[in-house]
Amino acid sequence: MAYLDNVAVFVRVVELGNLSAAGRDMRISPAVASNRIKELEKHLGVRLFNRTTRQLMPTEQGRVFYDGARKVLEAVADAEAAVSALSGQPRGTIRVTAPLGLGRRMIASGIPEFRARYPDIEVRLRLSDHEVDIMKEGIDVAFRLGLLEDSSLRMRGVMDCERVLVAAPRYLEEHGEPETPEDLLKHDCLMLRYPGAREHFWTLQTPSGPRKLDVRGPYDSDDGDVLTGWAIAGHGIVLKPRFEVEPFIRDLRLKVILPDVPPQPVQLAAVYPHRQYQDTKVRLLLDFMADRCQRMIRDILAGR
Structure with a gap:
């Protein structure tokens, strides 16, 4: 060895x-x-x-x-x-990555329970809103909100996730509420940006088809939770998965805007390297986390 x-x-x-x-x-x-x-x-x-x-x-x-x-x-x-x-005794180390918001709320909080079930499996978690190169970084499982484009990877879909545009009532009072997609071009939009980021535009679903908007704003960050905080503080409009901001919508700290032309939804999926055999410990983690994420997102959206 x-x-x-x-x-x-x-x-x-x-x-x-x-x-x-x-x-x-x-x-x-x-x-x-x-x-x-x-x-x-x-x-x-x-x-x-x-x-x-x-x-x-x-x-x-x-x-x-x-x-x-x-x-x-x-x-x-x-x-x-x-x-x-064949042995039925999964053991070893799994390297996992996930976006910051999803990872903090659902993946990280579930690891102790997973370890309690499978004490011989170690989990190393890396959270980042940057898209990690899982082959280069030696990652076993990457949870992503988006679409799989790399054909060298395998994907397991978890669920489709609605996205919304939200802003604080204070911001809308000061700057006016957008009534059309084009109105967003005149507003402060809070952008998730980092080297290599793919989504430089906001794409809304309109009756005439997808509408891509080159929105701008004075704030951007590579941390999605920072953008949510700025939106709550009244600094602009942010595009987020609904489950991440639903509690703030319910307590009226954020308001959904342009609900009739929402952003395109994204898929929550797990991607992992293609191998001849799927490692038992990886399959167990995928099963556990997929079920956990589905339950938690549904509970959040239902207000439970």
């Missing part, structure tokens, strides 16, 4: 670009990661990286070895998944 451990460290260093990031991901120190790379290089008799002050770049031999090493690790993962399915 020591050799496979060294190979696994090498693969993560290539994917993350430096020893510190790989060490954090694998819960080992940079010194240990460095020693494992040196052992691997000694075993192979080649230099695997060109070292700079900030980054490790794979040599030609390193790139060739990476392609084969990744296939070996995937084959081992498939073999372990097959054995786990």
Whole structure:
């Protein structure tokens, strides 16, 4: 196993670009990661990286070895998944990512209950409104609100989620309430933006078809909960999944605007790498979290 451990460290260093990031991901120190790379290089008799002050770049031999090493690790993962399915004793680590709002409210709060059911499974959770590259980051399951576009990934749909445009009554009193989609172009719109973000427009469902609007505003953030806070404080209009803002709509801190031409809904889905065998522990987590999210969203929308 020591050799496979060294190979696994090498693969993560290539994917993350430096020893510190790989060490954090694998819960080992940079010194240990460095020693494992040196052992691997000694075993192979080649230099695997060109070292700079900030980054490790794979040599030609390193790139060739990476392609084969990744296939070996995937084959081992498939073999372990097959054995786990037969043994009926799921164990190991699952790396999970989710958007901040959904992750905080539904995924993170459910992990202790999942661990109580399956104490031999460890869950490492990463929350971000950035779209995480699950192959590069070594993620096993990513919960997303949107549409699956990467055909190299598998998807399990959880449920369709209504979205709404909302603003604080205070903001609407000061700036007027939009009556048409085009009115949004004159308002302060709170945008979810980060490098690589796909949704730069708001698309509304109108009787004549989808209407794409290049809305603008003085505020943007890469954290959806920050945008909700700004909206409640009266700083503009925000587009959100209804379940995230329903409590604030009920207590009148936010008001739905343009209800007859709502934003396009999104799908809550779980995406994960395509493998020959679906790991039992991953399937168990998907089943648990899908049921939990469905129940919690329905309860929120029903005011329970």
